[in-house]
Amino acid sequence: MTKRNTWQREAVRVALANNDGFVSAQNLHGALLESGTALGLATVYRSLASLVADGSADVLQRDGESLYRACTLGKHHHHLICRSCGMTVEIQADAVERWAQTVAAEHGFTRPEHVVDVFGLCAECSAAG
Numbered sequence: 001m002t003k004r005n006t007w008q009r010e011a012v013r014v015a016l017a018n019n020d021g022f023v024s025a026q027n028l029h030g031a032l033l034e035s036g037t038a039l040g041l042a043t044v045y046r047s048l049a050s051l052v053a054d055g056s057a058d059v060l061q062r063d064g065e066s067l068y069r070a071c072t073l074g075k076h077h078h079h080l081i082c083r084s085c086g087m088t089v090e091i092q093a094d095a096v097e098r099w100a101q102t103v104a105a106e107h108g109f110t111r112p113e114h115v116v117d118v119f120g121l122c123a124e125c126s127a128a129g
Contacts, residue, residue, distance in 0.1 A: 009050060009051070012039070012044055013047070013056060013070070016048070016057060016068060020086075021069065021082070021088045022058075022067035022068060022086055023067060023068060024065055024068075025041065025044050025045050025048055025066065026041065032044065056070065056071070058071040058079070060079075060115070072090060077090045077091060078091050078096060078116040078117065079117045079118065081118070081119050082120065082121055082122035084129070085124070087125075096114070
């Protein structure tokens, strides 16, 4: 089933794409309101869930909070994420793919899915602190 592309969902998609790193729904909601786009927080959450479901956004959990980021469509990838500023880089990790397949097969699992996010400090934050 194809999801309707409402103006609200499109506004959330564009706002998300304008962020370099991961952002919370609350912060995205605040940015939308500041830009003059009046959306309810529940609408932002629903739109983000829809974007994650169709592969247009990534979600990760950090300190008990869901954070969202626009992502490259149709391409499995992983992230390097700065713990300080949140800057995020999409990476390919062929060794991780092979490892996931091998570990799953060793335990009799098929069709493994995985999420790998690597946290550290980016070069700029490392130099500053």
